[in-house]
Amino acid sequence: MGNVIVSGDRLCLRPLDREDATALATHVTTETDTVMVRGRVPVSPLAFERWIVSLDATSPPPGISVAVCLLDEAEPGRLIGVATLRNIDWVNRTAETGIGIYPATRRGQGYGAEAKHLLLSYAFDRLHLHAIHATVWEPNTRSARAILRQGYRPAGRTRWTDPRDGTYRDTLFFDLLRPEWEAAHREWRARRSAAPTVTDAGMTAPASGPSRTGEPA
Numbered sequence: 001m002g003n004v005i006v007s008g009d010r011l012c013l014r015p016l017d018r019e020d021a022t023a024l025a026t027h028v029t030t031e032t033d034t035v036m037v038r039g040r041v042p043v044s045p046l047a048f049e050r051w052i053v054s055l056d057a058t059s060p061p062p063g064i065s066v067a068v069c070l071l072d073e074a075e076p077g078r079l080i081g082v083a084t085l086r087n088i089d090w091v092n093r094t095a096e097t098g099i100g101i102y103p104a105t106r107r108g109q110g111y112g113a114e115a116k117h118l119l120l121s122y123a124f125d126r127l128h129l130h131a132i133h134a135t136v137w138e139p140n141t142r143s144a145r146a147i148l149r150q151g152y153r154p155a156g157r158t159r160w161t162d163p164r165d166g167t168y169r170d171t172l173f174f175d176l177l178r179p180e181w182e183a184a185h186r187e188w189r190a191r192r193s194a195a196p197t198v199t200d201a202g203m204t205a206p207a208s209g210p211s212r213t214g215e216p217a
């Protein structure tokens with residue numbers, strides 16, 4: 001697979017392409033997980049194509065969105081998500097992160113964590129950003145939990161930002177400094193290498209050692 005920006009054990013990040021527009025529109029229109037879906041604005045492959053083309057409109061860009069793709073030999077290069085650095089402040093070196101893993105059946109298998117660590121490694125090591133922030137809509141408890149696992153700290157909330165089932169819910173704010181990410185990244189790698197992996201014979205074996213790519217230890 002060409003044009004890879006950063007690569008880990010199971011995933012890589014690469015630039016989005018026009019050809020990804022149909023897959024992204026399909027993922028959004030067939031979303032089964034209701035925690036994110038507002039359904040207010042219809043989306044189509046055309047809308048995604050325009051958005052993808054707009055990502056290169058200015059330099060330096062205000063944001064960078066990349067495809068999250070499998071390295072898996074059975075489905076090499078399959079797009080399973082989008083990871084984003086938005087509102088990049090190139091002077092003060094800050095940005096906001098966002099991520100989605102698709103379809104919903106791929107969630108809860110560690111892909112989101114790996115993709116986010118790859119994105120954060122790109123943000124801190126390549127772009128030399130030094131502080132990251134993120135927002136999570138309060139009902140999205142899985143996302144809030146995942147973000148805390150990646151080292152982000154709670155940084156407040158704005159109240160009543162968006163209604164859900166007739167009740168206004170809050171938006172939660174989180175921030176992350178480089179040393180906090182490094183500690184969370186080390187813990188994540190230690191947890192992952194301690195977990196048994198299933199071999200093709202159905203036996204369990206210790207997970208292999210360091211990443212086969214340049215992902216930082």
Ligand SMILES: CC(C)(COP(=O)(O)OP(=O)(O)OC[C@H]1O[C@@H](n2cnc3c(N)ncnc32)[C@H](O)[C@@H]1OP(=O)(O)O)[C@@H](O)C(=O)NCCC(=O)NCCS
Pocket residue numbers: 033036098099100101102106107108109110111112113114135136137140141142143145146147149
């Ligand atoms: C949020 C999201 C990116 C997380 O990715 P994922 O692949 O599902 O998550 P992972 O399997 O890597 O797990 C990462 C952490 O998320 C949390 N998590 C995962 N599944 C969870 C669940 N069902 N309930 C609560 N927490 C959960 C856990 O803290 C987990 O870490 P741990 O296993 O070390 O405790 C993914 O679920 C997703 O795309 N959701 C829809 C889009 C979205 O909500 N994006 C974020 C918008 S703010």
